[in-house]
Amino acid sequence: MNEQINRRNFLATAGTAALAATTTSALAAESPGLNVIKILGVSCSPRKGMTTAKAVQAALDAAKAVDARIQTELIDLGGLNIAPWSPQPPDDDMKTILPKFRDPALGGLIIGTPCYFRSLSGLAKCFLERLAPLREPQMVLAGKPFGVVTVGAFRHGGQELAIEQVQAILLCFGMIPVGGHAPAFQGATLLSANDSIAQDDLGLKTAAALGKHVGEVALRLAGRS
Numbered sequence: 001m002n003e004q005i006n007r008r009n010f011l012a013t014a015g016t017a018a019l020a021a022t023t024t025s026a027l028a029a030e031s032p033g034l035n036v037i038k039i040l041g042v043s044c045s046p047r048k049g050m051t052t053a054k055a056v057q058a059a060l061d062a063a064k065a066v067d068a069r070i071q072t073e074l075i076d077l078g079g080l081n082i083a084p085w086s087p088q089p090p091d092d093d094m095k096t097i098l099p100k101f102r103d104p105a106l107g108g109l110i111i112g113t114p115c116y117f118r119s120l121s122g123l124a125k126c127f128l129e130r131l132a133p134l135r136e137p138q139m140v141l142a143g144k145p146f147g148v149v150t151v152g153a154f155r156h157g158g159q160e161l162a163i164e165q166v167q168a169i170l171l172c173f174g175m176i177p178v179g180g181h182a183p184a185f186q187g188a189t190l191l192s193a194n195d196s197i198a199q200d201d202l203g204l205k206t207a208a209a210l211g212k213h214v215g216e217v218a219l220r221l222a223g224r225s
């Protein structure tokens with residue numbers, strides 16, 4: 001009986017590995033002429049290098065593993081000065097960040113926010129408002145995929161609500177929301193315990209599934225443009 005179960009497990013694992021290899025080579029065949037595809041991750045916690053940044057990095061690592069042509073960069077907004085949108089563009093750290101989003105190689109985004117009062121952080125809202133110059137005169141981000149990563153300190157702390165709020169904003173930019181790969185149904189939802197996500201296996205799986213899916217979609221879409 002045990003032997004049967006082991007054999008079944010082995011066949012299931014081998015099947016999954018074969019499927020993953022087929023998917024990767026099919027994706028590569030779809031986009032043979034591509035060079036670099038950049039996926040930018042943005043951590044919108046005021047606390048640099050903390051759980052949100054770590055969760056976004058986990059998603060970026062999975063995106064990078066999809067294909068050798070995918071490059072990733074984490075932009076950690078922790079400690080930076082980013083004011084909300086105002087009629088007179090504020091003179092702050094956004095001026096060094098915004099050009100990265102105009103890079104022609106940009107293939108997708110992973111936005112991370114801590115869950116604050118069942119919503120996105122104020123920093124995330126400021127940052128997203130300040131992307132406004134990317135909407136006019138040209139919709140620079142239109143047609144590019146994005147995924148959202150959230151971390152909360154409570155199991156049902158509003159992570160999915162925060163994801164929906166970020167998705168609602170980026171839909172205004174013509175971006176394509178990505179989720180849908182179990183267990184990251186809407187996006188990546190993580191639980192922080194004592195300022196750590198290291199023990200949250202399921203949450204880390206959602207970050208990896210989301211990053212992988214964003215990488216796959218970015219590769220497919222970049223190959224067709």
Ligand SMILES: Cc1cc2nc3c(=O)[nH]c(=O)nc-3n(C[C@H](O)[C@H](O)[C@H](O)COP(=O)(O)O)c2cc1C
Binds near residue numbers: 045050116154155
């Ligand atoms: C002002 C504030 C509000 C918060 N509200 C929530 C909340 O509604 N739900 C939740 O799960 N966690 C909430 N938290 C906890 C944070 O989401 C959690 O600690 C998260 O891991 C912080 O991200 P960071 O480590 O990247 O800073 C809140 C924290 C702060 C500071």
